[in-house]
Amino acid sequence: MKQVLEFEKPLVKTSEELDELRRRNNVKPSEKIALQIAELEKKFHRLQDEIYSHLTPWQRVQIARHTQRPYMLDYAKLCFEDFMELHGDRHIGDDNAMPGGFATIDGRRVMLIGQQKGRDTKENLLRNFGSAHPEGYRKALRLMRMAEKFSLPVIAMIDTPGAFPGIGAEERNIAEAIAFNLREMMTIRTPMVSVVIGEGGSGGALGIGVTDRVLMLENAYYSVISPEGCAAILWKDRKHAPEAAEALKLSAQHLMELNIIDGIIPEPAGGAHHDHTAAAQYLKAGLQTALDELASQSPKQLLAKRYNKFRAFGQFTEAA
Amino acid sequence: MGIFNKRSVADLGEKKKDMPEGLWIKCPSCGESLYEQALAKNLRVCTHCQHHFTLSAEERIALLADEGSFEEIDAKLDSVNPLGFKDYLGKVKAYQAKTGLTEAVLTGRAKIEGLPVLLAIMDFRFLGASMGSVVGEKITRAIEMATKEKCAVIVFSASGGARMHEGILSLMQMAKTSGALARQSEARLPYISVLTHPTTGGVTASFATLGDIILAEPKCMIGFAGPRVVKETTHSDLPPGFQTAEFMMEHGLVDTIVPRSEMRNTLGRLLRYLLPNRAAA
Ligand SMILES: [Zn+2]
Numbered sequence: 001m002k003q004v005l006e007f008e009k010p011l012v013k014t015s016e017e018l019d020e021l022r023r024r025n026n027v028k029p030s031e032k033i034a035l036q037i038a039e040l041e042k043k044f045h046r047l048q049d050e051i052y053s054h055l056t057p058w059q060r061v062q063i064a065r066h067t068q069r070p071y072m073l074d075y076a077k078l079c080f081e082d083f084m085e086l087h088g089d090r091h092i093g094d095d096n097a098m099p100g101g102f103a104t105i106d107g108r109r110v111m112l113i114g115q116q117k118g119r120d121t122k123e124n125l126l127r128n129f130g131s132a133h134p135e136g137y138r139k140a141l142r143l144m145r146m147a148e149k150f151s152l153p154v155i156a157m158i159d160t161p162g163a164f165p166g167i168g169a170e171e172r173n174i175a176e177a178i179a180f181n182l183r184e185m186m187t188i189r190t191p192m193v194s195v196v197i198g199e200g201g202s203g204g205a206l207g208i209g210v211t212d213r214v215l216m217l218e219n220a221y222y223s224v225i226s227p228e229g230c231a232a233i234l235w236k237d238r239k240h241a242p243e244a245a246e247a248l249k250l251s252a253q254h255l256m257e258l259n260i261i262d263g264i265i266p267e268p269a270g271g272a273h274h275d276h277t278a279a280a281q282y283l284k285a286g287l288q289t290a291l292d293e294l295a296s297q298s299p300k301q302l303l304a305k306r307y308n309k310f311r312a313f314g315q316f317t318e319a320a
Numbered sequence: 321m322g323i324f325n326k327r328s329v330a331d332l333g334e335k336k337k338d339m340p341e342g343l344w345i346k347c348p349s350c351g352e353s354l355y356e357q358a359l360a361k362n363l364r365v366c367t368h369c370q371h372h373f374t375l376s377a378e379e380r381i382a383l384l385a386d387e388g389s390f391e392e393i394d395a396k397l398d399s400v401n402p403l404g405f406k407d408y409l410g411k412v413k414a415y416q417a418k419t420g421l422t423e424a425v426l427t428g429r430a431k432i433e434g435l436p437v438l439l440a441i442m443d444f445r446f447l448g449a450s451m452g453s454v455v456g457e458k459i460t461r462a463i464e465m466a467t468k469e470k471c472a473v474i475v476f477s478a479s480g481g482a483r484m485h486e487g488i489l490s491l492m493q494m495a496k497t498s499g500a501l502a503r504q505s506e507a508r509l510p511y512i513s514v515l516t517h518p519t520t521g522g523v524t525a526s527f528a529t530l531g532d533i534i535l536a537e538p539k540c541m542i543g544f545a546g547p548r549v550v551k552e553t554t555h556s557d558l559p560p561g562f563q564t565a566e567f568m569m570e571h572g573l574v575d576t577i578v579p580r581s582e583m584r585n586t587l588g589r590l591l592r593y594l595l596p597n598r599a600a601a
Contacts, residue, residue, distance in 0.1 A: 320396075
């Protein structure tokens with residue numbers, strides 16, 4: 001079933017009315033209906049403009065979570081050729097919330113990792129709603145180290161509500177798995193690019209995000225806490241998530257202003273879920289530009305710049 | 321006379337002044353009523369059940385550092401409000417007034433059993449010792465200074481996690497501190513992480529779990545997600561002792577559990593193994 005977001009409903013209604021008029025016009029063409037169609041088309045574009053050019057942070061969060069939004073494995077097919085999945089952390093198991101493997105983008109061979117969500121209950125059982133266990137983070141690091149060894153750039157696609165807060169995850173030290181990645185990614189001697197394609201949920205997102213370039217899709221979000229979690233703390237009520245989304249400055253535009261990310265990748269009108277192919281074209285172009293910029297840098301330069309990039313994050317005053 | 325009265329702590333601002341004589345405190349673990357002065361004398365460990373009460377950074381330093389050896393660094397860093405988060409700076413100011421600290425971590429040079437270390441102590445009283453820009457910066461500078469001065473860095477963690485009020489900037493402190501530890505590690509210099517009650521969230525998922533050696537105080541809570549969140553997410557009962565130091569040691573995260581009375585001595589022993597040349601000098 002197609003998911004319709006609350007704020008898109010007027011658009012969907014207009015679009016349905018248009019379809020109905022077009023159908024009638026096909027059966028029995030008339031000048032009157034043709035005029036009505038033209039009017040309604042104008043209305044549709046006006047509505048589209050009104051809604052999509054003034055998206056609130058909370059509306060973007062909803063787009064970022066849209067179940068028809070392209071996921072990591074969709075982009076693996078649409079932006080890459082020859083994705084060859086490699087499984088397992090070599091110790092405990094294979095985490096299907098964090099696929100990874102070799103892939104080729106316009107003739108350039110890379111290591112592709114990322115979080116993968118499911119679209120329905122069955123898929124989400126397999127993908128755990130995109131929330132990885134420690135095994136996922138350890139597999140991701142194994143693949144990144146392999147990329148380093150064989151001189152392949154790394155592309156990480158971030159799309160997770162957060163690392164999984166479960167009993168087994170705690171028992172197998174999920175916090176250490178993330179922390180270890182943060183430290184190790186600072187030392188991996190190959191170009192690395194990450195892109196938040198949907199949800200950038202806190203430590204679970206950052207756990208594959210310590211890279212030379214950090215990009216975000218236009219409607220993705222990246223935050224220290226979910227808007228609902230923040231609302232539960234501040235307002236004692238998750239209903240206040242829209243205000244929390246505003247306060248957290250979690251949208252790509254805000255993060256660009258805060259100098260946290262290096263670029264915003266545009267999405268088709270209304271969001272990537274409206275046109276997977278177009279979304280993938282934009283993403284592919286963004287990734288290629290980033291890889292091109294990094295290709296000429298020596299591992300030593302990459303590591304120094306990567307360190308300095310993350311070292312500079314933070315705002316404070318210091319009295320003399 | 322308690323150990324905290326005996327040792328002097330330089331440049332720490334206010335001394336303890338809020339304890340009237342003869343105050344009784346109820347142990348949250350066993351319910352026993354404890355005489356404040358007796359508790360202080362026993363390093364704020366319950367004399368009945370060994371429950372470790374929270375220590376302030378000042379008390380912790382008095383307990384660990386060789387007498388008069390602690391020199392605070394980066395004392396003048398102060399928080400700003402990068403996101404324009406409602407009421408944030410008011411909150412920070414209130415905690416500054418309440419604790420006498422400028423932020424949730426105190427850092428400095430110290431000696432432990434004669435060995436030079438960089439010490440960072442988080443103080444849970446300050447906004448749940450959450451990590452924002454200042455905490456991340458101070459810990460990063462302490463690590464970088466240890467690398468530069470070729471000595472060990474020891475961090476005592478206690479934290480509710482990354483500080484919500486600074487949003488993504490707080491999250492990025494996890495990468496920043498971990499990056500500094502990568503350099504300390506590459507220089508083959510020791511990092512000892514000591515987990516105290518409670519260590520959770522973004523602090524557990526960054527520097528707190530990256531120690532060459534990870535120690536924990538008895539029964540302290542250590543976790544990534546809060547127990548309530550775990551319970552709600554998994555719809556299942558939590559195993560006994562879930563997320564305690566003992567549980568974490570059983571599951572391989574913690575090298576050993578160290579009672580407060582043995583902490584200084586244990587750190588000294590470890591440092592002599594980790595920096596044998598320094599120890600011999
Ligand atoms: Zn007790």
